[in-house]
Ligand code: PHE
């Protein structure tokens with residue numbers, strides 16, 4: 001298939017739209033809160049820098065050089081061993097796993113847009129009980145919004161990746177950032193801000209076990225949209241002579257800064273209202289509306305605006321989660337875009353319903369397996385196993401399967417000689433070793 005080219009800014013917008021999402025504002029604060037803060041955050045930051053950034057460039061390279069879908073690009077770049085490397089394309093499936101819970105969370109956000117028009121919780125206790133009531137017992141509301149999310153996303157997908165959503169995002173991404181920065185500025189004036197800073201940055205090593213490591217590394221992949229074909233697919237449409245290294249620096253910086261600022265702001269509000277960061281998946285829904293309430297009627301306005309912008313951040317990421325599978329079916333099986341979009345949409349819609357129900361009191365028992373419910377299993381399998389596994393495969397692919405001169409000719413002058421050497425070395429040795437250790441520790445072998 002001939003893939004239409006993005007413009008330079010078009011690529012950055014699409015890639016940043018994919019990276020910046022619920023991972024930054026919903027998930028990062030909640031898992032940092034549950035993992036004890038500082039030490040987790042430090043491991044996360046180091047992983048983003050050492051592993052995430054270098055895999056980001058590798059994944060971009062595979063798309064940029066291969067110019068095809070997530071399976072065919074591997075084949076065409078390693079023609080001698082294409083029957084082995086095509087299995088690297090397994091990663092495109094991960095997006096559907098992620099979508100089963102991601103779509104449910106976007107549904108919560110749509111629900112919060114609507115409730116923000118009329119009422120905001122007057123205390124953190126009220127905010128908490130509103131959220132948990134929805135999560136544990138309000139099946140019909142969640143199903144309604146989940147269905148809406150399915151319809152919206154499937155509609156966007158049928159329009160293709162360069163459709164209107166990226167243009168809308170041009171407006172809504174800055175809106176989200178302005179609101180977050182504004183709320184952050186307000187947070188810095190509160191007494192609780194120093195507490196929040198300490199929680200975020202002072203490492204408490206006694207809180208660290210292998211589970212925290214795995215969560216942090218998995219999240220580094222998740223937040224940068226790595227290891228499931230999204231960046232690869234978008235990079236296949238990157239214009240010629242793009243500076244991959246520069247693009248990767250911008251995306252990594254933007255994504256990381258937004259997560260840290262969102263986390264600091266939300267923790268501050270939680271402390272300020274006598275709560276704590278260990279609030280679970282409801283964190284952003286519990287802490288922010290309480291602050292908006294304090295602002296009076298203008299608070300409703302900001303709450304609506306915030307949740308709309310957040311929904312868009314989630315939607316642009318969601319589109320990128322499903323797009324690799326869609327392109328695969330269009331490329332390989334000559335499906336129409338409509339057919340591919342509806343099929344993938346139905347897939348995440350139906351499994352999403354299972355994820356949704358697995359949180360509720362009524363079905364929790366039925367839909368829990370071992371230590372986790374279905375919702376958390378999907379997150380765990382995708383984020384902690386499949387994304388790092390794909391990272392390992394891509395590091396080996398660029399490090400060993402693609403000829404060095406080809407890689408050099410593209411990124412060496414973008415990196416500079418020394419940085420190129422460090423990057424290449426880390427791809428060949430450091431990243432694979434780290435990922436293998438991680439995967440072994442998941443199997444509880446070490
Ligand atoms: N990076 C997105 C986020 O932080 C989630 C995502 C993961 C999107 C993987 C695409 C691929 O919300």
Ligand code: NA
Pocket residue numbers: 018019020021023024222223224225255
């Ligand atoms: Na992200």
